[in-house]
Every structure is written in C-alpha cells, then in structure tokens.
Amino acid sequence: MKTLEELMALRDAARAQMTTRDDSGEVTRIVVGMATCGIAAGARPVMNKFVEEIAKRGLKNVTVAQTGCIGMCQHEPIAEVLVPGEEKVTYIQLTEEKAAKIILEHIVNGKPVAEYTVGALKK
Amino acid sequence: MRELSLNVLDIAQNSISAKASLIEIEILESTEKNELFIGIYDNGKGMTKEQLEAVRDPFFTTRTTRKVGMGIPLFKMAAEMTGGQLAIESEVGKGTKVKAFFRTDHLDFTPVGDMTSTMLTLITMNEVLDFVYTRTADNKSFTLDTRSLKEILGGVPFSEPTISLWLRDYIEENTKQLTEV
Numbered sequence: 001m002k003t004l005e006e007l008m009a010l011r012d013a014a015r016a017q018m019t020t021r022d023d024s025g026e027v028t029r030i031v032v033g034m035a036t037c038g039i040a041a042g043a044r045p046v047m048n049k050f051v052e053e054i055a056k057r058g059l060k061n062v063t064v065a066q067t068g069c070i071g072m073c074q075h076e077p078i079a080e081v082l083v084p085g086e087e088k089v090t091y092i093q094l095t096e097e098k099a100a101k102i103i104l105e106h107i108v109n110g111k112p113v114a115e116y117t118v119g120a121l122k123k
Numbered sequence: 124m125r126e127l128s129l130n131v132l133d134i135a136q137n138s139i140s141a142k143a144s145l146i147e148i149e150i151l152e153s154t155e156k157n158e159l160f161i162g163i164y165d166n167g168k169g170m171t172k173e174q175l176e177a178v179r180d181p182f183f184t185t186r187t188t189r190k191v192g193m194g195i196p197l198f199k200m201a202a203e204m205t206g207g208q209l210a211i212e213s214e215v216g217k218g219t220k221v222k223a224f225f226r227t228d229h230l231d232f233t234p235v236g237d238m239t240s241t242m243l244t245l246i247t248m249n250e251v252l253d254f255v256y257t258r259t260a261d262n263k264s265f266t267l268d269t270r271s272l273k274e275i276l277g278g279v280p281f282s283e284p285t286i287s288l289w290l291r292d293y294i295e296e297n298t299k300q301l302t303e304v
Contacts, residue, residue, distance in 0.1 A: 002293040004275060007286070011276050014283045034244075036193045039133050040124055044240055051247070055284030066248050068136075 026084035027061045028107060034066040037073035042095070046077045049099040054107075062107055075118065081106055090118045126236025127161065127225075130198045134163050134221055135245055137194060139252065141167025143218065147255040148242070150235065154261055157228035159207075159235070163221045170213040178211065198223060205229035239294045242267070246290065247282040256294075260301040267294060 032038070032047045050064045070078045075092035081102065082088050089112045091102060098116050106112045114120055124130050131148060138146045143165035151160040170178065181196040198221070199209040207224040225232055242256050246269055256267040269281075272290075281287055 001296055002289055007272070007275055007289055007293075010285045010289055011279045014279045014285055018279070018283075034132075034136060034248075036133050036197065039129050039136075040197075044129065044132060044244055047244065047248075048240060051282075051284075051287070055288075064248075066244075068140075 025061050027063055028084065029080075029082040030062065030064045030107075031067050031080045031082065032064065033068070033070040033076060033078045035069035037069055038076045038078065041073075041076035043077040045096050046079065046094045046099050049096040050079070050103065053100055053103040057103065057108065059103075059107065072118070075121075078118075081112070083107075083110075091116045092118050092121070124197060124201065124233070127201060127233050128236040128238045128241040130194075130201060131161060131163065131238065132241040132244060133194045134198055135165075135241075138163065138165035138167050138219065139249060141165060141169070141219065143167035143252065145253045145255070146245070147257070149257045149259075150238065151259045152227070152235075152261070154227075157226060159225040159227050159232075161223045161225070164218065165220075166218040169215040169217050169219055171215055175211060175213050179209075195221070201225075201233050204231040204233075239291060239298065242294055243287060243291050247280075247287050250280050250282065258298055258301060263301045265297040265301055267297075 030050050032043055032050065034043050034047070047064060047066065054062050054064065070080070070090075072078060072092065077094040079091050079094055079099070079102075080088055081091065089106065091098070091113070094116070098113075102113055102116065124133070135146055135148065145166050147162070147164040149160070149162040149164075152158070178192075178195050179199060181193055195209075195211070202209045202223040202225055205226040206229055207226055209224075210222045211219065213219040238258070242254065246254055254267070254269045258265050276286065279286060281290060
C-alpha cells in the first residue's frame with residue numbers, strides 16, 4: 001500500500017531534483033481539448049499518454065495543459081503543440097499511439113508528424 | 124460517454140469554469156439496494172434561477188463560441204436511462220451541486236469506470252484548486268483531500284512525475300480495498 005510516509009520521501013527527492021533542473025530555455029506546451037466533445041472522443045487517455053511519455057523520457061521544459069472546446073468537435077481528440085519560435089501545430093483525431101509518436105517525432109526529434117495534423121485532412 | 128467517470132470529469136470542468144476553488148466529488152454505492160449516487164459540489168459563482176432552468180436544455184450554454192452545451196444533458200440521460208434522476212441546486216455566489224442517482228441493476232447502467240484517471244487529471248491539471256474525493260461502497264469509505272496532501276508536499280506540484288505516480292497508485296489501491304471482502 002502507498003503511504004503518506006512514502007509521499008514525504010518522494011517530496012524530498014523531487015525537491016532535490018527540482019533545484020538541479022535547468023531553468024533556462026523556453027517551455028514547449030502541449031494543449032489538449034478537454035470539453036464535452038474531447039472527453040467523449042477519448043481525450044483523457046490521450047492526455048495521460050502525453051504526460052506519461054514526457055515523464056518516461058525525462059523531458060524537461062515540456063508541459064501538458066488542458067483547454068476547452070477548440071471548435072472542431074468532429075475531429076476530437078485534438079491537441080495543439082506550441083514550440084517556442086515555431087508555428088503552432090494542431091493534431092486531430094488522436095489516439096494513445098499517435099500521442100506517443102508525436103512526443104518522439106515532434107518533441108524529441110523536432111519534426112512534426114504531418115499526417116496527423118489538421119492540414120492533412122482531405123478537403 | 125462510455126463510462127460515468129468521463130461524465131464526472133466533464134461536469135467538474137463546469138465547476139472550474141465557474142471559478143470554484145474547492146470541488147467535492149462523492150460516489151456512494153449500495154450493492155444491496157443496487158443504487159449508485161454521484162455528487163459534484165463546488166463553491167463557484169453559481170447560477171441564477173433562469174440559468175438553472177436552462178441548463179438541462181442541450182441548446183443552452185454559457186459559452187460564446189457555440190450554441191450548444193451537452194455536459195449536463197448527457198449526464199442526466201445516463202441517469203434517467205437506468206430509472207434514476209439528476210438534480211441540480213445552485214445559488215449565485217455560493218456554488219452549485221449536481222446530484223445523480225442511478226439504478227445499477229438496470230440494463231442501461233453505464234459503469235463508473237476509471238475514476239482514478241478522472242481524479243488524477245483534475246488534480247494534476249488544476250494545481251491551484253482543491254479537491255475532496257469520497258468513495259463509499261456499502262460500509263467502507265475512502266476520502267482524498269488535496270488540502271492535506273498539499274501540506275505534506277509543501278509546494279512540490281502533483282504534476283511532478285514521481286508524485287503523480289504515487290497519487291495514481293494511492294487512489295487505485297484505496298478504491299480496490301473498498302470492494303474487497
């Protein structure tokens with residue numbers, strides 16, 4: 001069983017690590033649509049996957065946040081990736097697998113996954 | 124919605140939009156009576172009588188980007204499909220209470236689902252807000268209060284990976300204990 005004593009130990013470890021963290025450099029933001037439409041389409045596992053992959057890879061200066069309806073409910077789950085100094089990339093119809101690939105290709109390797117973007121939609 | 128925990132996540136977003144600082148989520152199950160109760164209470168800005176009337180209507184929303192709001196109607200439908208019901212109490216400046224009753228032995232009952240994920244998402248994505256989560260199964264109960272956890276954490280955020288992993292397991296293990304005989 002998880003105990004509050006364990007939480008105290010984790011807190012101390014996290015504090016020690018936070019002081020050594022690199023505070024320079026700008027933050028990349030991943031924003032997931034979490035309105036009724038997004039949630040119903042499966043935004044919760046997608047958002048969890050982003051958080052999990054970031055933690056697993058130990059990525060610094062990447063945050064995941066939530067927002068309301070982005071305005072294209074039929075294409076939910078949607079996430080926007082905002083890399084400082086670059087154009088915003090909007091990913092649509094996400095799954096956990098796609099989220100993992102976005103972290104690897106876009107966030108780690110710096111190359112947006114064009115096939116998942118709103119721009120790749122057939123007219 | 125595939126599980127009620129997603130409705131809870133959705134309804135709690137309304138509380139966040141209403142500028143609540145404390146959101147209480149209560150789930151009570153009675154296996155003997157085949158009943159389930161879900162309550163979501165906030166101290167947000169509340170609603171006027173007119174708004175309260177309109178909120179059950181899918182074509183009402185406070186949002187300005189679009190003309191529909193499906194959160195409450197979907198939750199209400201999930202409850203009514205089982206022979207249950209949904210009630211909302213609200214007072215301007217005080218907050219809102221959403222209460223839903225379900226018959227768990229009804230064919231159309233939607234399972235509660237992954238409440239751990241719902242709580243984890245709410246807590247880690249809204250560090251400044253406080254949540255009280257109570258889950259009761261018959262005579263066993265588990266309560267999580269982020270205010271007491273924050274006292275321990277002393278400024279270390281819930282979104283810190285090691286902390287959120289601990290929180291996930293903590294909620295999950297305590298929930299499992301409720302159903303163990």
